[in-house]
Amino acid sequence: MDLNRRPRLATAWLGGCSGCHMSFLDLDERLIDLAAAADICYSPLMDIKEFPEAVDIALVEGAVANEDHLRDLRTIRARSKTLIAFGDCAVTGNVTAMRNLFPLENILEAAYGDPAVVRALSAPPDPVPRLLGRVLRLHDVVEVDWYLPGCPPSADSIFEIITAVLAGKKPPGGRKFGC
Amino acid sequence: MSVHTLEIDGRMVTALEGETILAAAEDAGIFIPKLCAVEGLSAPGACRLCMVEIAGQNKLRAACLTRAAEGMVVRTETSALREQRKLLVELLLAEGNHVCSVCVVNGYCELQSLAAALDVDHVRFTPRYPARTIDLSHERFGLDHNRCILCTRCVRACDEIEGAHTLDVAGRGRTARIITDLAEPWGHSESCTGCGKCVRTCPTGALFLKNKPAAEMKKDSGFIRQIIAARREKIWI
Ligand code: SF4
Numbered sequence: 216m217d218l219n220r221r222p223r224l225a226t227a228w229l230g231g232c233s234g235c236h237m238s239f240l241d242l243d244e245r246l247i248d249l250a251a252a253a254d255i256c257y258s259p260l261m262d263i264k265e266f267p268e269a270v271d272i273a274l275v276e277g278a279v280a281n282e283d284h285l286r287d288l289r290t291i292r293a294r295s296k297t298l299i300a301f302g303d304c305a306v307t308g309n310v311t312a313m314r315n316l317f318p319l320e321n322i323l324e325a326a327y328g329d330p331a332v333v334r335a336l337s338a339p340p341d342p343v344p345r346l347l348g349r350v351l352r353l354h355d356v357v358e359v360d361w362y363l364p365g366c367p368p369s370a371d372s373i374f375e376i377i378t379a380v381l382a383g384k385k386p387p388g389g390r391k392f393g394c
Numbered sequence: 395m396s397v398h399t400l401e402i403d404g405r406m407v408t409a410l411e412g413e414t415i416l417a418a419a420e421d422a423g424i425f426i427p428k429l430c431a432v433e434g435l436s437a438p439g440a441c442r443l444c445m446v447e448i449a450g451q452n453k454l455r456a457a458c459l460t461r462a463a464e465g466m467v468v469r470t471e472t473s474a475l476r477e478q479r480k481l482l483v484e485l486l487l488a489e490g491n492h493v494c495s496v497c498v499v500n501g502y503c504e505l506q507s508l509a510a511a512l513d514v515d516h517v518r519f520t521p522r523y524p525a526r527t528i529d530l531s532h533e534r535f536g537l538d539h540n541r542c543i544l545c546t547r548c549v550r551a552c553d554e555i556e557g558a559h560t561l562d563v564a565g566r567g568r569t570a571r572i573i574t575d576l577a578e579p580w581g582h583s584e585s586c587t588g589c590g591k592c593v594r595t596c597p598t599g600a601l602f603l604k605n606k607p608a609a610e611m612k613k614d615s616g617f618i619r620q621i622i623a624a625r626r627e628k629i630w631i
């Protein structure tokens with residue numbers, strides 16, 4: 216890490232419920248410490264459209280469920296030094312991947328009931344992204360450096376993993392899926 | 395009854411004649427991971443998580459099936475054993491449909507706790523997402539095959555403690571599954587007494603009480619030991 220600048224921290228949101236980000240906000244006053252220790256340069260909590268270059272740590276919530284997620288995750292990986300799979304959907308697929316038990320067409324039929332909508336969604340108009348046939352975990356698509364399970368991970372565990380990675384240390388393990 | 399002295403993880407431990415390494419270790423407060431062995435039930439040696447190293451033997455041994463012997467030197471926690479256990483837990487997680495966040499035993503599941511204890515923070519294998527069913531035909535109990543790890547604890551509790559033998563395993567390999575009676579819906583079973591022993595013994599959320607919402611079902615297979623002791627001592631409280 217360049218010692219002359221604060222490390223750059225990004226958080227991203229793919230196919231998840233945003234619960235991991237809510238837990239991130241539960242850092243409460245520790246967000247102030249975090250903002251002092253790192254430059255939070257991109258997040259769904261901020262109004263920035265493009266994932267920036269030269270990110271040191273990226274926390275990625277959610278599974279890869281559509282073509283936008285696929286593209287965004289590859290960009291995030293290419294531009295980030297350390298990528299953390301943030302929460303169960305990113306790590307295991309979790310609830311987002313429960314649809315993998317059924318063919319995509321059946322899911323769309325059950326959700327919309329209208330064959331015309333189902334047809335439209337199999338080749339959707341811009342900017343609606345096409346759903347992938349199967350929901351993927353982050354490490355199915357890119358290399359992941361650290362995994363933080365939990366649905367959602369507790370604020371403490373989020374703080375601990377960021378602090379450890381900032382300090383160049385191995386994050387603590389022993390975290391449960393779910394809970 | 396003769397007593398053996400052996401060494402487990404550098405500690406001197408005593409075991410009664412015929413006692414397994416697992417029982418001797420547990421008596422001494424040494425934790426060996428396991429998912430299928432339950433004190434008081436027969437041991438099938440199915441889960442392979444309790445494999446240990448014994449000095450002078452070039453094969454790993456299942457602690458639940460290997461008798462403690464005089465002078466044995468056992469190691470339960472080496473980096474190779476740890477790696478093997480992580481692999482086994484990852485295979486179990488990849489094999490079924492385990493979604494902890496929406497499970498009735500979230501927070502109390504033995505598979506979930508073991509994964510955390512072994513630092514399994516992700517699964518290296520591609521999940522199978524098998525098409526499995528849920529049997530909700532019984533009035534009070536449910537059987538969700540998605541969460542079943544085929545440890546057969548339920549089968550043994552039902553057969554060996556309740557004496558009903560309602561449950562068994564049908565099929566082979568990846569089609570293996572728990573059945574009730576002759577693979578009929580549980581609710582139609584004539585042999586099931588409705589005792590609930592299977593539900594309490596199941597380490598995962600595969601067997602559950604129907605009226606419990608997510609994350610509210612605690613289980614404890616320790617009751618088997620109590621029943622056996624009560625029968626032996628003829629003390630019924
Ligand atoms: S409720 Fe009792 S009798 Fe019925 S299947 Fe379970 S253990 Fe067997």
Ligand code: SF4
Pocket residue numbers: 541542543544545546547548549572595596597598600601
């Ligand atoms: S239902 Fe539960 S106790 Fe029975 S084999 Fe499956 S995981 Fe084991």
